[in-house]
Amino acid sequence: MTTPEPMSPITEDDIADYLVNTPDFFERHASLLATVQLTHPQSHRAVGLQERQAQMLRDKIKALEHRIMDMIRHGNENMILTDKLHRWSCELLVTPQDQLVASAADNIRELFQVPQVALRLWSLQGVHAQAAYAQGVTEAMQVLATSLDRPYLGPNTGYEAVQWLDEPTQAASLALLALRAAPGQPAFGLLVLASPDAQRFNSQMGTDLLERLAELAGAALSVLQKQA
Template sequence: MSERAREDRADGAEDERQVAIYLIANPDFLVRHPEVLAVIDVPHRLPPGVCSLVEYQVQRLRRQLTAERKRLAHLIARAREYEAFVNRLHALTLKLLAIDQSEQLCHLLRETLMRTFRADAILLKLFPCQRPNTTISDPLAVSFRDFIDRRRALCGPLNGKQAQTLFGEAGSVIQSAAIIPLQTDEHWGVIAIGNTDPECFSPEMDTEIFDRLGELLSQKLRSLPFGQCEGHV
C-alpha cells in the first residue's frame, strides 16, 4: 500500500471516529433527522436471509419514496412541456390575428408546427363538405371521413399504408402521427403531424393542445383559405 493510500485510509478512519463520537454525544440525532434513515443501512444482527420488520418497512418505504420521486419528476416534466405548448399556441394565436394572406398562413403553419412538434412531415388538407347523394372519391377523404365526425385529435403509431396515405413518399419513414380535424362552414379537413419516432405521438397523449390548435385554425380558415398551403409540407 502506498503512503498516500495509507494516509487516505487513516483520514477515513478518523472521520468515522468523529462521526461515532458525535452520534454517541447526540443519541437523538436520528429522531431529529429521520430523513437520514431513508438513505443509510441499519443492520439488526439477524441470521442471514432474515429481515426484521423494521428493516422490511424501511426498505419498502425507500422503494415507495424512489417511485414517488420518479413520478413527481415525470409530472413536473409533463407540466413544463404543457406550459411550453400553451405559450407557443398563444404566440401562434397572436400571429394568426395579423395574417390576411394564404401564403403567410402557409409559411407560419409550416414553421410553427415543424419547430413546436419536431415534425418530420406535415399534411394540410381541406375537402368540400359532402353534399347529399354524392360519393367521396378522394382516398384520403374516404380514410378520414369517420375521423372528422369525432372532432377530436388522434395520436398514435402508423402502419406503412396509413403513413403513405397521409404523407405520400415521406410516409415511408413516418412511424407515428398526431391527426387534427378541421371544420369550417364549407370545408372539412385534417392536419397531420408525422414523426419518424414511433413513440413521439402515443395513444396515451393528452390531445387538449391539438384540439385547441384544430379549433383555432378552423376559425381562421372561415375567413382565409389554405390556398397554396394544401398538401404535403
C-alpha cells in the same frame, strides 16, 4: 354423550385479526418486539422489526420522491407545450389571410418539431379556392375528415392524405386532425402530421394538445371559407 366438534386450526388471518384488534398486545409483551427477526429486502440478512419498519418507511419516501419528480417533469413539459401553442396562436393572429395556411403549417413544423406537415382545405371563397392547398382533396377524404371526432393517431395504413406530404414514403406514423369552424360543424380541412418514427404518433398518446391545435387552426382558417 356427544363428542365435541374438533376446533378449527388457527390461521395466519386469525393471528393478524387478533393483533389488529388487540393494540395493547405488544405493550404487555414488549420483549417480543426485540426478538422478532425479518429478512432485509436487499441484503437478505436477518434484521430487527424496527429496522425493517424503518427500511419500509425509507422505501415509501423514495417512491414518493420519484412520483413528485415525475409530476414536476410532466408539469414542465406541459408548460413548454402550452407556451409553444400560445406562440403559434399569436402568430396566426397577425398573419395576413393569403399567408395563413403556409404560416400555420410551417410554425407547427418548427415549434413542435414535426418532420412533415400537410394541410388541405375545401369549401373556400374567391381566390383561396384556386390555391394549391385547396386542390387534390377527394370527396372521400372530406367525408373521412368530417367523421373524425378526435385526432387519429397511429400507423400509416395508406391514407390518401399521406400523398399530400413532401415525402410520403417517410411517413411511418400519422396524426390526422379535422379542422372545423366550430364544434359540431362539418370539417372543411384536414391537417396531417407525419414522422418516420413509428412511435411518434400512437394510439396510446393523449390527444388534448392536438385537439386544441385543431380547434385553433379551424377557427383561424375558417375566414377562408365560403360565406353562408
